[in-house]
Amino acid sequence: MTQQELANAACVALGTIRKIERGERGVTDDTLQAIADALGVDPARLRHDRGPAHSQARDALPALSAAIAAYDCPEDGPVRPIVDLRSAVDTAVQWRLGSQYTRIVRDLPNMLAELTRAFHTAPEAERAELAQLLVSAYRSADAAAYKLGAHDLSARLVELMRWAAAEAAEPLLVASVAYVRTETFFAARAHAAGLRALRQAIDAAPAPSTAAARAARGSLHMRAAVIAGRAKDADAATEHLGEAEQLARAVKEDVYNGTAFGPDSVRIHQVSVAVSLGGDYVGTALDVSHEWKPPASLPAERRSGFYIELARAQLWAGMPDGAFESLKVARKIAPQHTRDHPWVREDASRLRRLRRADSETLTSFAEWCSAT
Structure with missing residues (x-):
């Protein structure tokens, strides 16, 4: 990349790029993140003073923990209109889908505090939507906590997702939370228990009469196939993967209630299941990669x-x-x-x-x- 190309890709002024490269000015966290995104690398790789890997994101986890500790008794403070909160949560969801965990742990604590204030002070007519926004925000926070190895924090966030989903009274949202909850079973290596929980969630999921409902049920089957593979239950893994494939043929690949589902996602899970089962199934993973x-x-x-x-x-x-x-x-x-x-x-x-x-x-x- 030329300096101009990098400036354009990062939406940073060319003069700023030049001064940073010459060492004539420092770089803010936001600018560092923008440059890293443009280069497709982690921000830590661009810092000459970086410490051990992951430290920046992990150091911010206590603030995230503190934000959720007061989920039922938030401090007083400002609350933006719901349209602005919706936009902020949509941005956090994109950070999760893009694996931008540093941004999540940096910005989610304040966002969660504000959403909690909004939920507890909102009129009854707005509480269901605010509960849905809380589920999405908790899920973004959980993605960072789980990937950074903070499994206890992740489990707490999952329980808050279940609480907020119940407040939202939206069955498809409940199904998406059941999908995420499987992380706790993965972390505990409780694969048989996780498979039971997913089967219960599949039975409770809405009938697959719409694209969103088919995606919700199909996502649960994908997850069940993987955890069955971890449990070395090849028959159950094959059964659930087959159900997911059938449902995927009836929808287009997209993100439904925060979870990607469709033919491509199912194909990726074919590889996941094969690797989970190991042994004679490894060839299946290689076959998929040769073709697609x-x-x-x-x-x-x-x-x-x-x-x-x-x-x-x-x-x-x-x-x-x-x-x-x-x-x-x-x-x-x-x-x-x-x-x-x-x-x-x-x-x-x-x-x-x-x-x-x-x-x-x-x-x-x-x-x-x-x-x-």
Whole structure:
């Protein structure tokens, strides 16, 4: 990129870019984030004074925890009109889909406090919509907490999502929260219990009479297929994946109630299920990758997840060079999601032991994701 191209992509003045590169001025967090987004890298990679990986986002987690502790007794303060709150939450959802966890943990504490004030002081007619906005905001916060390894905080956020969804009295929203709740079972390795919870959610989900209802039910089946795979229940995984495929054929790929669903998402979950089952199923993951790649229209987190799962399958299949290439693609798509994924660290460590990739490049990658 030329300086002008970078300035255009980051929506930053050309003079600012020049002064930053010459060391004549500092850089604010917002400008750093804009430049990092334009380059497709994590902001920490651009700082000469950066400490250990993840520290900036993780240091902000206590503020997020404090914001949700007072969900039923918020402090007094300003509250914007509901149209402005809706716009702010939509932005937070895009941060989640784009794996921009640093922005989430930085800006969500104040947003959650304001939304909570709005909910408790709003007239009855507005409370349901504000509860829906709280669910979306909690989900964005949960994505950052879970990916950063703060599983206790994530579990608390999931419970608040369930509370807010009940206040919203929207069955499709309840189904989407059940999808997210599976994280707690993944974290606890309670796969059989997670599968039971998802089956209950599927039974309780609205009939698939609309695109949104089909997507809600199909997403639950996708999630059930993966957790069944983790439980090594191949029959259940195949059954749920088949149900998801059937529902996906009746909708277009899109984000429904905060969850991407459609034919492409189901195909990505085919890889996830194959990797979860392991053994003889790894070939399925490789077959999918030979025939298809996730389109750029899918959320960044989902696309990067595909390549992270594929890298693991390639390692198991004795393809270390391909695995490293897949990890690099995942990093390019969603740096923060990739860096904080435990499988990435495990696989980068294994690749270093195998010494099959260029040592300098692999060492740099391993240091970036804190692989041992």
